[in-house]
Amino acid sequence: xxxxxxxxxxxxxxxxxxxxxxxxxxxxxxxxxxxxxxxxxxxxxxxxxxxxxxxxxxxxxxxxxxxxxxxxxxxxxxxxxxxxxxxxxxxxxxxxxxxxxxxxxxxxxxxxxxxxxxxxxxxxxxxxxxxxxxxxxxxxxxxxxxxxxxxxxxxxxxxxxxxxxxxxxxxxxxxxxxxxxxxxxxxxxxxxxxxxxxxxxxxxxxxxxxxxxxxxxxxxxxxxxxxxxxxxxxxxxxxxxxxxxxxxxxxxxxxxxxxxxxxxxxxxxxxxxxxxxxxxxxxxxxxxxxxxxxxxxxxxxxxxxxxxxxxxxxxxxxxxxxxxxxxxxxxxxxxxxxxxxxxxxxxxxxxxxxxxxxxxxxxxxxxxxxxxxxxxxxxxxxxxxxxxxxxxxxxxxxxxxxxxxxxxxxxxxxxxxxxxxx
Ligand code: GAP
Numbered sequence: 065x066x067x068x069x070x071x072x073x074x075x076x077x078x079x080x081x082x083x084x085x086x087x088x089x090x091x092x093x094x095x096x097x098x099x100x101x102x103x104x105x106x107x108x109x110x111x112x113x114x115x116x117x118x119x120x121x122x123x124x125x126x127x128x129x130x131x132x133x134x135x136x137x138x139x140x141x142x143x144x145x146x147x148x149x150x151x152x153x154x155x156x157x158x159x160x161x162x163x164x165x166x167x168x169x170x171x172x173x174x175x176x177x178x179x180x181x182x183x184x185x186x187x188x189x190x191x192x193x194x195x196x197x198x199x200x201x202x203x204x205x206x207x208x209x210x211x212x213x214x215x216x217x218x219x220x221x222x223x224x225x226x227x228x229x230x231x232x233x234x235x236x237x238x239x240x241x242x243x244x245x246x247x248x249x250x251x252x253x254x255x256x257x258x259x260x261x262x263x264x265x266x267x268x269x270x271x272x273x274x275x276x277x278x279x280x281x282x283x284x285x286x287x288x289x290x291x292x293x294x295x296x297x298x299x300x301x302x303x304x305x306x307x308x309x310x311x312x313x314x315x316x317x318x319x320x321x322x323x324x325x326x327x328x329x330x331x332x333x334x335x336x337x338x339x340x341x342x343x344x345x346x347x348x349x350x351x352x353x354x355x356x357x358x359x360x361x362x363x364x365x366x367x368x369x370x371x372x373x374x375x376x377x378x379x380x381x382x383x384x385x386x387x388x389x390x391x392x393x394x395x396x397x398x399x400x401x402x403x404x405x406x407x408x409x410x411x412x413x414x415x416x417x418x419x420x421x422x423x424x425x426x427x428x429x430x431x432x433x434x435x436x437x438x439x440x441x442x443x444x445x446x447x448x449x450x451x452x453x454x455x456x457x458x459x460x461x462x463x464x465x466x467x468x469x470x471x472x473x474x475x476x477x478x479x480x481x482x483x484x485x486x
Pocket of ligand 1 (some may be wrong): 205206207208238240247248249250251252253254255257324325326327357359360361362363364
């Protein structure tokens with residue numbers, strides 16, 4: 065974990081939020097490489113969940129909504145964590161985090177004295193307007209409610225019919241009591257969610273729940289996460305969110321233990337019921353649809369993809385990221401930076417690839433160092449322009465994982481890389 069955290073800062077994946085002012089607990093900034101990785105994850109998700117299907121449409125709802133939304137959804141009352149306070153130093157800890165509690169008790173020579181657990185609401189308040197008292201509103205605690213309040217708009221403006229889904233990616237905010245484990249538990253984070261609307265019915269909705277749960281697991285594996293490090297975990301009834309009839313998490317075996325990656329929730333008619341929304345089918349039957357939800361964290365995906373891809377051997381550190389999500393797809397080097405013909409040719413290749421691929425340029429140090437630097441950020445291919453290139457218009461292309469090189473014609477380079485991205 066420390067190695068990945070240090071790599072993230074050193075190479076520009078993730079920085080501490082407001083670092084020059086000492087940071088701010090639970091807030092993180094994504095650097096030049098981090099934003100590429102995160103965007104690639106989101107774009108792969110969108111392709112999988114929206115483009116590949118004809119029963120799912122997208123949405124981008126606002127972060128701040130009429131506060132009545134949160135009243136109706138039950139978040140103002142029930143979106144809570146249990147909180148206990150140390151009677152010695154008044155530090156607050158979530159009552160369900162046994163390890164954190166023990167860790168803290170060790171700071172007081174193993175003796176713990178805690179207040180009774182009380183509930184603590186996770187919604188983040190904001191104040192709007194110009195006259196006092198200002199109006200209290202909330203930063204959304206889950207992106208989901210934006211989908212429900214637009215349920216009717218989507219039906220009226222598109223041709224969707226039940227069963228259908230609405231997909232969304234966006235920021236959510238939670239006043240977490242104990243943010244930590246790097247970006248794992250943040251106060252500002254991004255979610256990628258599908259709300260899939262189905263006819264009410266235990267058997268059919270369970271089938272759809274199982275379908276989506278498997279699909280989501282397959283997606284992580286298809287993008288390279290080690291299968292052995294993933295598992296499903298059913299929520300015990302007392303740990304279920306207030307809206308869930310039942311729920312299962314996809315968990316990842318992180319250095320800090322098995323941890324929630326994505327939640328698959330059967331929300332029943334809870335939300336549409338609360339917002340008094342119904343659906344009328346072609347036969348005129350009116351009912352409140354049930355909802356199956358898949359809710360993943362973009363920041364958790366970014367962190368777990370990085371942790372899972374981190375590899376070391378005797379000679380190097382490399383990120384074995386699936387090329388589809390790697391920040392750069394290819395790096396282009398002139399063998400020698402002081403040979404004008406090589407630099408010119410390499411620059412021509414760099415410019416030719418750039419419109420459709422994210423390409424890195426490096427002409428510092430020797431080739432070995434450049435490979436090392438690209439391996440460390442997960443660039444799948446490195447292209448070197450050498451003296452032979454000037455004679456026959458071929459370049460060497462080196463594979464990140466095997467470190468093997470082959471010669472490819474410049475004209476076939478783009479096709480070669482795009483094939484590797486399929
Ligand atoms: N709409 C359902 C929902 O929000 P959740 O289980 O509370 O369900 C879904 O959150 C996902 O959002 C989690 O599986 C996780 O990936 C991500 N997530 C939740 N809280 C987070 C936090 N504090 N920091 C980073 N990611 C978080």
